[in-house]
Amino acid sequence: METVTTPSRFELVGRAAELGKLLRANALAAEQQRRLTDETIAALASSGLLRMRVPQRYGGYESDMRTVAEVVAELARGDGSTGWTAAVWLISSWMTGLFPDAVRDEVFADPDVRIAGILSPSAMAVPVDGGYQVNGKWSFNTGAQHSGWNVNAAVRPTPDGQYEPIMVLLPMSDLQVVDDWHTVGMRGSGSVSTVAENVFVPAERVVPMGPVIVGAHPLQQNPAALMWRAPFMPIACTTVGSVAYGLAVAAKDAFLERLPGRKITYTDYAEQSAAPLTHLQVAGATVRVDEAGFHIFRAADTIDAKAAAGDAWTLEERARARLDLGAVCLRAKETADVLADASGGSSLHTDVPIQRIERDIKALNLHAIMHPDTNFELYGRLACGLPPNTQYI
Known part of the structure; x- marks a missing residue:
């Protein structure tokens, strides 16, 4: 596992500011193709800014909230779609940090991994042997086309006949992408829809959403990790x-x-x-x-x-x-x-x-x-x- 020295807030905000000229130059092209340009994606990846919400044990920075806010604002100052997409990736990396060690080991093997995510529980997860079978569609799935993973909300049945919100973590290769992002705002964000059809999700890649909402993160065992x-x-x-x-x-x-x-x-x-x-x-x-x-x-x-x-x-x-x-x-x-x-x-x-x-x-x-x-x-x-x-x- 990679361990790196966490850059200061000043350094990270400076990196974001340096990207501003490129982001502004690419904004119109991103609008026209309805997703971020390859050049913008490469610049974000090489900047290391997407590591701000990755656990330190995997080479991430575990940056504080003020640093994240200033960096995201600076990216959006250059281009709103880039700032929004980066924000979604950062939130989704934070969420993925709540999964079991084996899952984190797999996903964060690349500390520059991009993880898209949706909070609206628009899929059903039915219990099967070893996990869940998931079916559903997630709209407004920002950055999915440039991501390796998707951490999305679903519901699962409970013994009392009700439904419980959960987060399911899926590789993008398990999902279908529907290119339906035709909008007048945030056009460059590539917020397409993704569809799961009878996708098997192992039990370890499912986290109950209720405790996360109220701030209880039982699988995040490092008491020194302020980020969670x-x-x-x-x-x-x-x-x-x-x-x-x-x-x-x-x-x-x-x-x-x-x-x-x-x-x-x-x-x-x-x-x-x-x-x-x-x-x-x-x-x-x-x-x-x-x-x-x-x-x-x-x-x-x-x-x-x-x-x-x-x-x-x-x-x-x-x-x-x-x-x-x-x-x-x-x-x-x-x-x-x-x-x-x-x-x-x-x-x-x-x-x-x-x-x-x-x-x-x-x-x-x-x-x-x-x-x-x-x-x-x-x-x-x-x-x-x-x-x-x-x-x-």
């Missing part, structure tokens, strides 16, 4: 929320890059930069970007602080992670809306980044787990003394 000292949802929410924050920063970058020399047609302003309206738009967008950063980094720092102290999570704290996710998505959308509206008719061209950034942010806001109103309602229920209306908290 948190419930799943705050970790997942903070990881994907970092994409929204990075895109908000990207929207401001893209607007200011095009600003010099631009005019406001049918007005007396020789320069758009001279108009008071532009000053208000840029200042308002900056406030929204800063607020998005506050929420995502508060969530990340909470995870790291509680992990270091070994403190248990309250239900309110878990709901607040969902609140922070909703807030960062909303502020990112507001940022893009303001700056896209200020970018003029020429910004409709596909080679102008602001229109792609706006579409990517809208796509994130429509994601079931990221939708601002859904997250705000959940937190508000608890604040008003009601129980949560979801187990995903």
Whole structure:
């Protein structure tokens, strides 16, 4: 097993920033082919950034949440689809770290392995001798075409006639890929569907989802591993929320890059930069970007602080992670809306980044787990003394 020295946060964020120019250059091609380019995949692999959620015993970094958030945000600043795909791979690697040793030994034999994953339990796992027979379809399966494994949610029957959510780990070679990713946002993420037809999954590649949701990880035996000292949802929410924050920063970058020399047609302003309206738009967008950063980094720092102290999570704290996710998505959308509206008719061209950034942010806001109103309602229920209306908290 490979053991490496964990790079510092500064070094890892620097690596992500260095990829920015390449990611921006490849973003349009990724949109056109509806998946990341081979050059982008190779650059991500050689950067080592996908090792951040791989156990150290296999050559991973076990990076803290703040580092992951800053790296993912920087990748999304370069290209939203790349940031999102990397976020999914990092979450899925974290989840795979909860499986038994024999499974981890197999999957993480390559510490740069890419693992896609789906949280929605849209498959059935029927007990058979030695494991389960799985049938089902998982949509929005980001990065599956560039992955070696898929860790997906399913349900299995329980003795009382009910169903229990589980995670099943499958090699991509066991699954059919349905190339159905035809969208207006996050087009480059390759979030296709995968199908399991009578796929046998050994019992050791099945983990109950209930304990993972609440932060109980019985198979993660290393007490020094801070990375798993948190419930799943705050970790997942903070990881994907970092994409929204990075895109908000990207929207401001893209607007200011095009600003010099631009005019406001049918007005007396020789320069758009001279108009008071532009000053208000840029200042308002900056406030929204800063607020998005506050929420995502508060969530990340909470995870790291509680992990270091070994403190248990309250239900309110878990709901607040969902609140922070909703807030960062909303502020990112507001940022893009303001700056896209200020970018003029020429910004409709596909080679102008602001229109792609706006579409990517809208796509994130429509994601079931990221939708601002859904997250705000959940937190508000608890604040008003009601129980949560979801187990995903």
